Amino acid sequence: MRVGVPSEIKVHEYRVGLTPGAVREYVARGHQVVVQSGAGAGIMATDDAYRAAGAEIAATAAEIFAGCDMIVKVKEPQPSEWVQLRPDQLLFTYLHLAPDPEQAKGLIASGCTAIAYETVTDEKGTLPLLAPMSEVAGRLAIEAAGEAMRRSEGGAGILLGGVPGVAAGRVCVIGGGVVGTHAARMAVGLGAEVTIVDRSIPRLRELDELFQGRVRTRYSTLETIDHEISIADAVIGAVLIPGASAPKLVTRAMLKHMKPGSVLVDVAIDQGGCFETSKPTTHAEPTYVVDGIIHYCVANMPGAVPQTSAAALNNATLPYGLALAEKGVGALHALSDTGRGLLAGLNVHKGKVTSKAVADSLNLDFVAPETALAA
Numbered sequence: 565m566r567v568g569v570p571s572e573i574k575v576h577e578y579r580v581g582l583t584p585g586a587v588r589e590y591v592a593r594g595h596q597v598v599v600q601s602g603a604g605a606g607i608m609a610t611d612d613a614y615r616a617a618g619a620e621i622a623a624t625a626a627e628i629f630a631g632c633d634m635i636v637k638v639k640e641p642q643p644s645e646w647v648q649l650r651p652d653q654l655l656f657t658y659l660h661l662a663p664d665p666e667q668a669k670g671l672i673a674s675g676c677t678a679i680a681y682e683t684v685t686d687e688k689g690t691l692p693l694l695a696p697m698s699e700v701a702g703r704l705a706i707e708a709a710g711e712a713m714r715r716s717e718g719g720a721g722i723l724l725g726g727v728p729g730v731a732a733g734r735v736c737v738i739g740g741g742v743v744g745t746h747a748a749r750m751a752v753g754l755g756a757e758v759t760i761v762d763r764s765i766p767r768l769r770e771l772d773e774l775f776q777g778r779v780r781t782r783y784s785t786l787e788t789i790d791h792e793i794s795i796a797d798a799v800i801g802a803v804l805i806p807g808a809s810a811p812k813l814v815t816r817a818m819l820k821h822m823k824p825g826s827v828l829v830d831v832a833i834d835q836g837g838c839f840e841t842s843k844p845t846t847h848a849e850p851t852y853v854v855d856g857i858i859h860y861c862v863a864n865m866p867g868a869v870p871q872t873s874a875a876a877l878n879n880a881t882l883p884y885g886l887a888l889a890e891k892g893v894g895a896l897h898a899l900s901d902t903g904r905g906l907l908a909g910l911n912v913h914k915g916k917v918t919s920k921a922v923a924d925s926l927n928l929d930f931v932a933p934e935t936a937l938a939a
């Protein structure tokens with residue numbers, strides 16, 4: 565298969581769909597890989613490094629979209645990209661379609677087969693292609709909170725870890741999955757007081773075991789969230805209902821109960837955000853203030869540390885990408901090693917929405933992936 569890797573064009577997105585190491589694996593299996601000139605600059609990988617791995621270099625994204633059977637990216641296609649997608653072309657990337665009706669329309673109109681990293685599922689039911697970026701974003705969330713809490717940044721001027729004789733900052737993490745766990749680890753490491761709120765009691769039990777008394781755990785109710793955010797200096801939004809729009813767990817009215825200058829970091833913003841007052845921001849201007857509360861809502865947080873993120877992402881995507889390159893849509897066969905997981909990742913195929921959560925969120929017709937593929 566001819567596999568194309570255009571440069572990422574989202575604001576301050578420095579990751580790349582395939583690292584030179586991943587290209588080498590594709591080429592070793594007989595595939596051709598075409599990389600846009602400069603696509604690796606964000607991870608310090610030169611065109612020559614890609615050539616050494618066996619890639620061809622194309623001057624423009626247009627050549628890649630026109631000439632490749634599969635496009636491998638990181639972020640959801642931007643409008644200038646989705647108009648270049650074609651029927652029978654595979655798109656393998658993050659999509660986050662639930663809060664993005666325009667992109668959904670674009671993908672439906674293109675006729676392409678779009679597989680979303682964030683809904684690919686493994687045999688345990690977890691999300692192997694979201695997890696590595698959730699690990700990164702969870703860890704970054706505490707760095708972002710710490711920075712926004714500085715007085716010079718408009719925050720309340722509290723050091724997360726405190727010092728001997730002075731109370732540490734309080735961090736409330738809503739959603740104790742991958743993002744939440746990694747945020748909690750960082751916050752605990754800095755010496756903050758940490759509470760994790762989740763609606764899964766089994767998950768709260770696991771977190772209690774994992775942190776050995778270093779975090780408080782609370783069951784997620786309106787009352788709990790209202791109380792915990794009122795005593796927190798930083799709140800991390802880290803909930804997920806796979807594929808669907810995030811539930812709004814903190815309303816604007818609830819902000820009045822928070823301490824002035826405290827910080828909300830809405831990591832779930834890529835699924836629409838879990839705070840009513842969240843709107844997507846970029847690394848260029850990551851924060852804004854509503855009712856005295858600082859909001860950080862960057863939708864591509866891992867893009868800020870692309871060497872770490874692109875390596876972690878490629879480790880996870882490689883077996884799935886190789887299966888797609890070898891078998892095309894045939895790789896979505898439920899009985900193959902990667903097939904069932906990829907089937908869960910199929911969001912749009914030949915103009916049909918094949919993810920139930922996406923279809924429900926956007927009020928579009930849902931067609932089961934097996935049915936869409938058989939048509």
Ligand SMILES: NC(=O)C1=CN([C@@H]2O[C@H](COP(=O)(O)OP(=O)(O)OC[C@H]3O[C@@H](n4cnc5c(N)ncnc54)[C@H](O)[C@@H]3O)[C@@H](O)[C@H]2O)C=CC1
Nearest residue numbers: 697698701739741742743762763784803804832863864865
């Ligand atoms: N902004 C960014 O750059 C990035 C955003 N993300 C996003 O972060 C979010 C979280 O991802 P993961 O941690 O991987 O998901 P996950 O599935 O590992 O964890 C989600 C957790 O939320 C909990 N939850 C669901 N509804 C809840 C509720 N009402 N109250 C409390 N807890 C609730 C679940 O029980 C689960 O433990 C996703 O939207 C993901 O796309 C991930 C990576 C980067």
Ligand SMILES: CC(=O)C(=O)O
Nearest residue numbers: 697834863864865866
């Ligand atoms: C998961 C995601 O949205 C990101 O890594 O940017």
Ligand SMILES: [Mg+2]
Nearest residue numbers: 834863864865
């Ligand atoms: Mg995102």
